[in-house]
Amino acid sequence: MKIRFLLPLLLFMVVIGILGRGLRLHPNVIPSPLINHPAPAFALPSMLHTGETTTDKNFLGHVTLVNVWATWCYACAQEHPFLLEISTAPQRDFMLYGLNYKDDPAKARDWLKQHGNPYQQIAIDETGDTAINWGVYGSPETFVLDKKGIIRYKQTGPITQEVWAQTLKPLIEKLRNEA
Amino acid sequence: MKKFIVMLFLCCTFLNAAHAAEDMFTFQNAQDQQRFDTLTTELRCLVCQNQNLAESNAPLAIDLRFQIYKKILQGETNKNIVDYLVARYGSFILYSPPFNLTTFILWLGPLLVLLSGLGFLLFYLRGNKQRTLHVDVA
């Protein structure tokens, strides 16, 4: 039997292999090119301390979770209770920093009053220009920064119990123990 | 908050002193307009991932269109604008993939397949002709 008559079969098996591998991937999740780069510099008004400006210097000295959220974002509302849970837990060893994305600050303040505020600090990005610098394309998104203010991980989509237990919590531990 | 540089294009024919509508994006010259069209059609919307930036009505796409518009007016080159976006969103935003070590198969593949297919066909037909010729002679 000539070898060339088996070529179609071989080619087909390669394609099946690729597709099989493809079934386990998430084609619409975009990886961040900012991983292992310092957080983009910014200076935005603070929501919690009116009149003050918050900058990227706020990230230094501790592990930070920067959470991009908005009142118009349905999934953010679903993520919110879990954020409250991890934020109010005793022995919280990170800062939960909110980035209010393309939102109405007054509406956002009211919303937080109504549903509770999990954030230790919130920056107001009304135009969304700062978020573009962070490569934000949807919400909610959460960035994990180390003590030096370097982005180490990006979570696209809401933080769930599973994501927290399997990925974020161990990562925060590891970063906390770094110099 | 977005500032427009509005220029009314004077058209060669007016229609009863009706007012002329203004372009959403106005440029100093046709070349810039062309650059804007090309850039926005060759960049992918990250929210509606099946559309390019020109077509998508997602808020992020609208924002990015304005960013590109502003940068063209500021005189940035195409390469700068693309690099700016790739630095933030990665190669995913390019609908035309870059040509590098990981993608050269993608770009050269089609031509290679065509040429090797035709080449194989040629040798195959020639080869068989020769063989039957030899058989006849022998």
Added chain:
Amino acid sequence: MVPELGNFALIIALAFALIQAFSPVASRVRVTLNYPAVLGQFVFLSFAMLCLIASFLQNDMSVVYVQEHSHRLLPFMYRVGAAWGGHEGSLLLWCLILCGWTLALLIFSGKELAVMTISRIISLLGFISTGFISFLFFTSDPFRRIFPLTPAAGEDLTPVLQDPGLIFHPPMLYLGYVGFAIAFAFAICALIEGKLDKNWAQTLRPWVIMPWSFLSMGIVLGSWWAYRELGWGGWWFWDPVENASLLPWLSATALLHALIVSEKRNAFKGWTLLLAIVTFTLSLLGTFLVRSGVLVSVHTFASDPTRGVFLLAYLALVIGGAFVCYGVRIKHFYHPPAFELFSRETLLLINSVILLTAVATISLGTLYPIVLDALDLEKISVGAPYFNLVFLPVILPLLLLMGIAPHVNWHNQSFKALWKKLRGVFLLCVSGGIALPLLAGFEFKWLASLGLAFALWIMLATGQYAYQLWQQRKSVSWQNAAMIVAHLGIAVLALGITLNKAYSEERQVKISPHETVILAGYQFTLEKIAETRGPNFKSETATFRVQKNQGTPHYLTAQQRIYDSHEQSLSKPGIIANVWRDLYLALGAPLDNGAWSVRIYYKPFVRWIWSGGFMLLIGGFLSLMNSLSLRRKA
């Protein structure tokens, strides 16, 4: 009650499919069981489909599938279309159409082949049916219900799908994709038996042409629908699912041509059999891609990787088996070539090479992001700029060949004689390509003139061939007519595509009532914009007066709709169309002071694109007439 009946019908249909597939080896019994098994399967699948449609028309929200795709305000027409608008329902349509084709084969060609041969083919098709109905029933049951009854409103059909296109486009596509199963079963049967009937190619040809015609029309309808619906006048996006529908079409075109050689010259047997297998493989791959979540596409059904695993395993089994069969048994059909290097046979082989290169090219571009992602390298996008750039040089040689091939003799052709015959036409096309746009008032563009030259080449060379035929024989056979019309269809398509791409113009403007915008010499004036109501939406409807210089005014309406069910918005463009150009307008968003952002397009030669596709359908029909007349003679 109705969903239960539908479910029950599925089970019975599955039973019939099993009988059809696994009929006892004893030949007489198998043959006797063929007709009843296929007929039974068809009747019960039809009944199941009717039950599903009935559930939609009644808006039975206890059926999960209806709840996910319908709404109490959804117009009747779209409720019927919604039956196949989602994964489960479209899979049922798939099974029904497969059975329909099997039945048609049995009825119309049952007597043309040896009894055991046709019986084996039906049995093979039964295996495929069994697989798909099983997949449908066990993982994707459209009749799944939820008790107690959920809220009665329903999720509603996506606004983009609420268009007449939904009624025609999917069924046409499936009539195409699924129809290639017949050629596939033919090929496997031939490989198993190790022999081919004397008239096999003649028998098989209509069963390749008909699906090919339907698929051509289905793809064109899809493009037309996208054009009318999506708001920026685009009609082909190199979206992964669009690519998936183009792949079997390209392969089927190669198969069609190889089959002609098999019929006329009794050659290419092995190659034709391989192409038959490859075409259906691409159909199945397309089916997989749409439902598995492997690719990002606006066309994908709600993707479920578990279903994807089942489908992939099934695919691997069926197609893997087919290729093993090919590898082992093809030697029975292999013939060294008996024709000269420059002959029509060779040109038709080059046709196959080019079309399969096109298949490889599109597959490469579509799957490459997955490969890189799987290898944990970058995540890239491969989109229209890539495909447009890379597809053109592959397809142009084919267009060249289309004009040449009818003039080339079978077996042996002198190149000098050919050049002498065609050089006049060649020069005419080159000059026409350059001159015609200029004469029509367009500026010179390389791409436009190139495309036009190639389109003219096909038209004039084919015309010359037709003229020659008429002179020699004073008549044109069905088969000749089919080829002429189909090739001209491609020429019209190529012309439409090239000129449209080259000479389209667009403007994005802010416009208030009574303002005018000028594009391509046309004046668009916004007369008024008012709120209106549709059956299940409210909309801002804008009326524009369109005039060229002081000519007759035409009016177009464009809408920005908000659908009642979930406040989803859809911009419905207004189009004024004639043979030479479309004027296309889409509303954007409201701005301050009653102004609106609006996109206006001048799109020349768009109708030529749809017409080209329609001509392919006619060409297919003419070829069918040829097959029927040949049978009558026999």
